[in-house]
Amino acid sequence: MAGKATFITIIGFTLLFMIAIKNFGKISTESVGNMVGYYSEMIAHNIAVSGANLASNQIFIDPTWDDGYSNEDFSDGKLDVEIQVVDVYKNIRKIVATGSYHGMESIVEVTLSPSKFSKFAYYSVSEGGTIWWTGNDTVWGPFHTQDYLRAANHPVFFGKASSLKSLVYKTSKTADKPNFIGGYDPGVSVRCQQMQ
Helix, strand or coil, X not given: CXXXXXXXXXXXXXXXXXXXXXXHHHHHHHHHHHHHHHHHHHHHHHHHHHHHHHHHHHHHHCCCCCCXXXXXXXXXXXXXXXXXXXXXXXXEXXXXXXXXXXXXXXXXXXXXXXXXXXXXXXXXXXXXXXXXXCCCCEECCCEEECCCEEECCCCEECCCEEECCCEEECCCHHHHCCEECCCEEECXXXXXXXXX
16 A cells, blocks of 8 residues: 555656646746836837927927827837827917837826916016025025025025026125025026916
């Protein structure tokens, strides 16, 4: 009886190992296919994102541009971009970019609208040459002036700050440099659409 039990045990282990080897082979084959599929999806998505960026740039250069792109070759794939005018009065546009690569497709949608005055904690066209931001001043949101930004004794700007003209210090950079928590960009022109 011991011989039969050993024989049955050996056959059982052999069957188990055959099933396990078959499954390991299937898993390794599927993993290659999954990697290729993931790579193709990633490239298709990158093509769509690039199309949305290209269209955004064209709209930045020419706000009336709405031609889009049709079946353009891009990174070994195809690119389609459609521009939809959502609201003519408020100049709101929607970009729908589709990237295709080796049978995979990705769609990216972006909605663009002009900047509004209401998004700023402080916005001015002219500082009049008399406004100095001092150490007693703290601005908690986005800040922009189309004039010089004049600073004295380390004012604090928590939001993104920008100015069309340069930064002016009352005495010196060491004594007056502002604390830009959200960053500062000089040479930026921001023309806001008036609220209707």
